[in-house]
Amino acid sequence: MKKITQITGLCGLVIAALGIFARMIQGQGSLLVTLHLVLGGLLLLIGILTNLAEIREFLAKRGARYGTGAAIQMILWIVVLGMINYLAVTHDWVQDLTKNRLYTLSGQTLQVLNNLPGPVEATAFFQSDTLADVRRRLNLYTAAAPRFHLEFVDPDKHPELAEKKAISAYGTLLFEYGGKSIRITQHEEMDITNALIKATRSEEKVIYFLSGHEEADPGNDDKAGLSILRGALANQNYQVRGIFLTGTAVPEDASMVIIAGPRIPLAEVEIQALNNYLDRGGNLMVLLDPGYATNLEPLLAQYGISADDDVIIDPVHHLSSKDPFGLSPICSDFEQHPVTSNLPGKLLVFPRSRSLTLNKDPARKIRPMPLVRTSSDSYGETNRSLLRERGIARKDPEDLPGPLAVAGVAGRKIDLPPWEQQKKQRSELQTRLLVVGNSRFLRNGELPTYSNFLFALNGINWLAGEEDLVFLPGFKRGGNRIYLSTPQKEGIFYATVLILPELLMILGVAIWWRRR
Amino acid sequence: MRTVRAIFSRELKSYFFSPTAYVVLTGFTALSGWLFYQGLERFIRITNYTQGYKVGDQVVREWTLEDDILIPLFKNLSILLLIMVPAITMRLFAEEKKLKTIELLLTSPIRTSHIVLGKYLAAAFLLTLMLLPVAMFPTIILYYAGSNVDSGPLLLGYLALFLSAYALAAMGLFASTLSENQIVAFILGVVLELIFFSIGLAAPSLDVVHFFGWRVPLNEIVRDLSLGNHFDFMTTGLLRLSDLLYFCCLIVFWLAASNHSVESARWG
Numbered sequence: 001m002k003k004i005t006q007i008t009g010l011c012g013l014v015i016a017a018l019g020i021f022a023r024m025i026q027g028q029g030s031l032l033v034t035l036h037l038v039l040g041g042l043l044l045l046i047g048i049l050t051n052l053a054e055i056r057e058f059l060a061k062r063g064a065r066y067g068t069g070a071a072i073q074m075i076l077w078i079v080v081l082g083m084i085n086y087l088a089v090t091h092d093w094v095q096d097l098t099k100n101r102l103y104t105l106s107g108q109t110l111q112v113l114n115n116l117p118g119p120v121e122a123t124a125f126f127q128s129d130t131l132a133d134v135r136r137r138l139n140l141y142t143a144a145a146p147r148f149h150l151e152f153v154d155p156d157k158h159p160e161l162a163e164k165k166a167i168s169a170y171g172t173l174l175f176e177y178g179g180k181s182i183r184i185t186q187h188e189e190m191d192i193t194n195a196l197i198k199a200t201r202s203e204e205k206v207i208y209f210l211s212g213h214e215e216a217d218p219g220n221d222d223k224a225g226l227s228i229l230r231g232a233l234a235n236q237n238y239q240v241r242g243i244f245l246t247g248t249a250v251p252e253d254a255s256m257v258i259i260a261g262p263r264i265p266l267a268e269v270e271i272q273a274l275n276n277y278l279d280r281g282g283n284l285m286v287l288l289d290p291g292y293a294t295n296l297e298p299l300l301a302q303y304g305i306s307a308d309d310d311v312i313i314d315p316v317h318h319l320s321s322k323d324p325f326g327l328s329p330i331c332s333d334f335e336q337h338p339v340t341s342n343l344p345g346k347l348l349v350f351p352r353s354r355s356l357t358l359n360k361d362p363a364r365k366i367r368p369m370p371l372v373r374t375s376s377d378s379y380g381e382t383n384r385s386l387l388r389e390r391g392i393a394r395k396d397p398e399d400l401p402g403p404l405a406v407a408g409v410a411g412r413k414i415d416l417p418p419w420e421q422q423k424k425q426r427s428e429l430q431t432r433l434l435v436v437g438n439s440r441f442l443r444n445g446e447l448p449t450y451s452n453f454l455f456a457l458n459g460i461n462w463l464a465g466e467e468d469l470v471f472l473p474g475f476k477r478g479g480n481r482i483y484l485s486t487p488q489k490e491g492i493f494y495a496t497v498l499i500l501p502e503l504l505m506i507l508g509v510a511i512w513w514r515r516r
Numbered sequence: 517m518r519t520v521r522a523i524f525s526r527e528l529k530s531y532f533f534s535p536t537a538y539v540v541l542t543g544f545t546a547l548s549g550w551l552f553y554q555g556l557e558r559f560i561r562i563t564n565y566t567q568g569y570k571v572g573d574q575v576v577r578e579w580t581l582e583d584d585i586l587i588p589l590f591k592n593l594s595i596l597l598l599i600m601v602p603a604i605t606m607r608l609f610a611e612e613k614k615l616k617t618i619e620l621l622l623t624s625p626i627r628t629s630h631i632v633l634g635k636y637l638a639a640a641f642l643l644t645l646m647l648l649p650v651a652m653f654p655t656i657i658l659y660y661a662g663s664n665v666d667s668g669p670l671l672l673g674y675l676a677l678f679l680s681a682y683a684l685a686a687m688g689l690f691a692s693t694l695s696e697n698q699i700v701a702f703i704l705g706v707v708l709e710l711i712f713f714s715i716g717l718a719a720p721s722l723d724v725v726h727f728f729g730w731r732v733p734l735n736e737i738v739r740d741l742s743l744g745n746h747f748d749f750m751t752t753g754l755l756r757l758s759d760l761l762y763f764c765c766l767i768v769f770w771l772a773a774s775n776h777s778v779e780s781a782r783w784g
Contacts, residue, residue: 070776077772081765088758089740097668098753128720128735136752157723479578480664481563482556482657492556492656496549500649501542508538515533 009047016040213262223445261439310380378402523634602705605688613696686770716742
């Protein structure tokens with residue numbers, strides 16, 4: 001009978017332990033689990049009560065006393081070490097030892113995180129134990145900003161949450177702020193940071209591309225088109241639209257108008273529409289290719305910018321594989337400005353460009369500023385017909401000497417009348433103008449070359465007043481190679497697989513032999 | 517400390533005067549050399565005709581010497597340690613029990629903790645010797661590939677290999693205190709180490725559970741308990757205090773457990 005009650009107690013212990021385990025795995029109570037807990041507890045109680053004398057006798061033994069003490073000590077060890085580890089995980093000290101600081105957030109990202117206007121809720125719909133790198137990256141954001149709240153949700157385990165938030169792809173990151181939500185499936189630092197910026201900004205920006213003068217087309221995906229730029233702008237949450245300005249004004253919602261290399265002169269009515277737009281505090285990007293009259297000259301002159309009638313040749317710094325004359329000048333001379341802030345040390349290429357002349361007019365408070373200059377070896381070839389017809393390029397006295405401005409910015413402050421001030425909640429407007437003596441750098445054929453992409457996005461973000469949108473390099477480690485000759489490979493094989501193990505074996509045999 | 521040193525040198529002598537150390541050292545060095553050469557040869561072969569890992573036509577990750585030779589090598593060696601370490605530690609207490617010399621040790625005026633520490637340090641010393649030649653592999657890569665190599669993850673990967681070996685040795689030592697049969701101690705050691713190494717694999721099937729009102733993130737707990745996860749994290753090139761503390765705590769815990777296990781023989 002005693003034996004049966006002892007077995008009953010043990011069974012109760014096992015059933016109760018399994019009940020606790022099942023309760024933890026299941027996460028919620030069920031009838032069967034509760035039954036396990038109640039039955040287990042009951043059997044254990046019966047076992048203890050019917051064997052009290054034996055238990056007391058066992059506990060009185062020295063071994064049992066030591067065992068109990070040891071068990072308590074081990075539990076204490078677990079608690080103490082567990083607490084140390086918990087504190088270490090929650091207040092971790094991390095040092096990035098990778099060469100290119102692959103796991104350190106950039107200064108731009110930290111600035112964005114520090115300036116978050118309020119708590120941003122981020123939800124990562126990742127399957128369990130996938131995308132470890134991205135999890136690591138997101139945890140850096142959490143550690144850097146208390147206002148960035150992150151939760152990982154496995155859509156397989158919580159399909160109801162995925163459905164509620166309209167998530168249709170694994171790996172989706174959802175950012176929510178003030179009723180606005182942004183979803184991304186790209187996970188580089190640039191993507192995450194820009195998604196945060198977009199989620200927390202109040203308005204959606206619209207970019208209009210002027211049409212009707214054979215400009216570069218955002219919908220065109222061949223070399224002369226702008227489809228790559230259009231895709232990048234869409235990723236940055238800009239709306240891209242085309243516009244004809246014949247008989248219509250620039251819409252009120254325009255963040256900027258881009259005139260991308262017109263081949264046909266603009267009509268008077270269009271120039272007037274652009275002037276009116278700029279007077280309203282509008283922003284304009286003008287890309288002018290050499291050899292084309294555009295009728296934009298008077299408008300640009302108001303801002304102290306004129307496009308020279310030349311084509312830039314740099315016989316030293318150019319893409320030699322693509323042009324023998326030096327018609328694709330490579331530029332690395334940048335003026336300090338938000339558009340060029342992350343460009344020092346990088347290169348830009350402007351194939352078939354014209355130079356710009358920038359004239360300051362202190363009386364009208366207009367101070368145009370060159371952004372990018374060609375090298376001092378370059379010059380502006382004014383005899384374009386000689387180059388075009390006879391293929392001769394030489395530096396003549398009438399040519400413009402380098403360095404030459406190939407891109408420039410200008411701006412104007414416009415004081416608002418009192419009734420407009422109240423409406424717009426500001427006292428003045430800022431007109432911004434970015435002019436480049438070339439449209440090719442923006443087209444699909446040249447946009448990915450060197451840092452043209454970065455320059456283009458910087459320029460557009462500056463015009464849109466979104467200087468804080470960032471363009472950052474990815475977190476990937478760059479590929480590398482090892483080149484070995486056959487004797488070198490053989491040497492490595494003999495040294496690592498044969499010679500070293502053999503030496504150890506010989507040493508062992510020698511010692512064994514000596515001791516024998 | 518004198519007693520610890522005495523136990524340490526006694527154990528070391530018994531390792532090096534028997535074939536054990538040489539068999540382990542030779543076997544591990546030959547295997548690691550072969551794994552390294554295989555990785556190197558494969559890397560040279562694939563980089564001859566592909567730029568990187570492709571999804572469709574797009575290269576999503578370029579081949580690198582760190583990610584495609586050395587870090588996988590460190591991972592493979594850490595798995596190899598799961599077999600090699602119990603082979604080194606299995607005899608530490610099991611042999612003493614079998615030969616009944618444990619009674620002499622326990623009745624001597626030496627403290628149990630000193631016996632445990634001396635034996636552990638001897639095993640750790642042998643493991644250090646075993647892992648030192650592994651430094652040759654990154655050195656070869658650095659010599660031929662030059663400054664292109666990212667040395668941070670390699671250094672941390674190598675450090676993780678040592679820390680894992682020391683933590684596994686503490687577990688192996690505990691397993692050795694449980695039996696007088698070396699084979700049983702070996703198997704127990706492998707099982708225990710395997711559990712701690714791969715417990716993180718269970719994380720995907722677990723979730724945050726609410727236990728009587730308490731929020732218990734079972735998946736995170738299991739992931740943080742896993743030796744393999746901490747090892748993987750170190751090989752990324754991120755030095756975390758939590759990883760270093762994890763390995764230290766693991767060593768301290770299993771040495772304490774070994775101490776109690778040996779003590780129980782004294783009082784049992």
